[in-house]
Amino acid sequence: MVGIVKYNMAKISGKVVSVLAKRGPGSGGTYPGHIFTKIGGQESISKLASDLKIGSVLITGTNGKTTTTTLLIKLMSNDIQIRKSYENNILNSIATALLTQKGDMGIFEYGIRNLTYGIPDTVQKLIDPIGVVYTTISQEHTQVAGIKNPFEDYYKAKKLLSEGMQRGAIVTNADDPRTALIGLNKASDVNINYYGIEVDNVEDIGGEDIECPKCGQPLSYSKHFLNHRGVYTCQCGFKRPEPDVKLVNAEFNTDSWKLTIEGDLFNYTTSQNVKFNVVLSVPPFGFHNIYNTLASITAYATFTPKVENIESTVKEIFNNLDMSFIPPGRFEVVDIGGKYVGLGQGDNGDAIKINAMFMNQFVDGPLEFIYTTPDENEEEIFNDHFEVVKSMNPAHVIVVPGRKSIEKAKEYYEIIKKEYPDAEFYPLSYDEMGVRIEKLTELARDSDYDYVIMTGCGEEQAMWEEIKKKMINR
Template identity: 70%
Template sequence: MVKLGYSLAKVGGKLSINLSKIGVGNGGSLPGYVLIKLGGEEALSKLASEMKTGAVMVTGTNGKTTTTTLLIKLLSSDVQIRKSFENNTINSIGTGLLKQKGDLGVFEYGIRNMKYGIPDTIQRLINPIGVVYTTISQEHTQVAGVKNPFSEYYKAKKLLSAGMKRGVVVTNCDDPRTALIGLEKEKDVTVNYYGIAIDEIEDDSAISIECPKCGKPLNYSKNFLNHRGIYECECGFKRPEPNVKLTNAEFGIDNWKLTIEGTVFNYIVKKDVSFEVEITVPPFGFHNIYNTLASITAYATFTPKIENIETTIKSVFNNLDMSFIPPGRFEVVDVGDNKFVGLGQGDNGDALKINAMFMKQYIDGPFEFIYTTPDVDEEDIFYDHYDVIKNMNPDHIIVVPGRKSIEKAEEYCEIIRRDFDEVDFYPLSYDEMAKRIEKLTSLALNSRYNYVIMSGCGEEQAMWEEIKKNMIKR
């Protein structure tokens, strides 16, 4: 009866595939939903176990989709894989497993809290051979109307790999929070770390965070990007040495040349493999250097064709263009008449900082910041955002509600007015998204400033992509 129930659930899921054509990330969530609805969560576990090699999960705060996209490009060159991205839920994993063939899977998985993210359940059901961590910082401090403390958010991220007894954890050693996850997992599985090993990248306005192990302030000898860098604590916690690292970089106007080298444990062939590559990529921002390192480390860890590592990395990255950036992410649009508008989501302080650093490459005079605010109970995100705004020191600021509460957005605006004289507030309704998009487009295009940055909270894809389209159509 159990086998019959699973077979019926699998057939039902497959039959629903034609109804799931609408949706991002390779087909939406409907087939996975049908599978689990008919066969329960254990049907997902049985389906995942049909992959002879296993699944690799990608999680973090920022960079999940980009890292997953790049990893899929790399691994697909060597082996047939099952995959899902952007629709990063339990149902979308089921959809990816149903729709595709292959013995290896790559699945993006976003986790905002333990209740809705169910990371320990996902780990048990999927039994991944790999978990890839990008970076962890504050975001979405309110989930389903309830404040979600950062400690709980961090714990939820850790739970995705906590139960692993096989495989490899791939994690960012420059981020103290993801580094600690790796150090704590070394007793159970192999850990491959990635990080930066050059002096050319330095974040002068970086923040120092508390030690994730003991809570005391960390001491940084170098800051690469926000809280990422080389650090140590008096409790003994310190940055692990990276297995894969950026060892040289030449930053040009039209392209960047990056040298990446490493030695990792490859889970498939069960031995260490070494490589060194020089790649030429678009000038895609320092944050995408980390996404590049994460995807390359994971690829070298899980490819069955270790002899292809250097050739495949060069082939993928040397032919990369900016289209690999997921929808809604920050881009700078040349709208003509020597005017540049940088816009895209920045739902947490780390993301907004990255957007600001990217925009600074274009600013050559007075500029305006159109800031879309967080919501009620998201004061932590606001103050992280505000540190970025103050560091940029714009000549004019426009404040717009980025989420539901107009009243809270006005409160945030009043705080900004304490430090800045040139501040305007527009109470645009979140529920009237078409009008909001039209007005934000108009504010940017009709700004008296040649340089405009528009970022903060909001619809992660729809709003930003529609505004970009309006800019390009002009």
């Protein structure tokens, strides 16, 4: 227990700092939370979190965290006042939001890379969330701060965020075997609300089969929706759970998509079952955003205290959605005078594949691939990336180091060159970010091709967002 004097002092200090501190994107930054924790100790965050009348919802996963959080914030803010934090997804940014904002519910993005640098079980204890929302779990950067990060540890860290929960609900993707298993394992402690796709016209041709997260045998898939997400079963008895919220119809047109979503689920805040059915008209935002849409709607319907609003709020938010909900640096396709350039972050195999699928909606002629490589010790990421490069059948390939090591990038380039003999290499340094951004912008803008995809590794805000701004401004 934290002494009340110490707690109040921490609270006052944190608030003073928040007035002085410059606010960062997505939240009030992290500094007030840092000061608060320094004075009051980490355990004082629990007391702060318990001020929330309804409670906190944490969003995690490999890809789609920020987008799902952004959409959930839009939905929930329509009904009630909330405290929120996204993009800066560490504990101090959650503490900052708790300290400096008002509202009965907290909606916080929380990213966990591994066990050494993340403290998921501690965060669970301190925040005592009423909800944890999982997007998807796939192989990410295989090294963190120079140390190899095995996938098992990464997966375990994601599990730990909800493992200690004794109240509330978990919202999780039924189509992803890894996130589905997290739900199945916690079904006796808390409510589990699954979301998934149940239409026939979303089918991923080159989907990835993975091993059963429960027993390690190969899963058998009857359908692939997006990479390893689909309809699967295992000999051990593990299989895809029935989604509580599902996409039941989809019509894809070039200028808009019509999505029908049905829900029948338990609302935790009011302790009652709710049903809804909505037909939404959204921008053609890519298949991965169907999952972000489902995750945010499921979380919203699970936690809103105003269940009578569900259908009207969901329609209000999604029928008025434009592409500005995409977080900075993420992949977008821009039309620069008849030339289509798809550009943005694709740090892992799952993300780059999604980018490629999104780009393919626009490609109608020879394509140039400008590929930004991973770093040393990231051969697995390179292998996943290279499969995607090849699947797009590019007419020309340009290779640029996406991370620090130019030497390693050159090695990756040599491998690519065997398949694409006229591939070019630009050894742009990470240290001279300005030069690098200028050159990458020029390569895409002055390309001889009408269709250019530029993706791979690179800093989201410092690099991709800057290039996007330059590209769009001209």
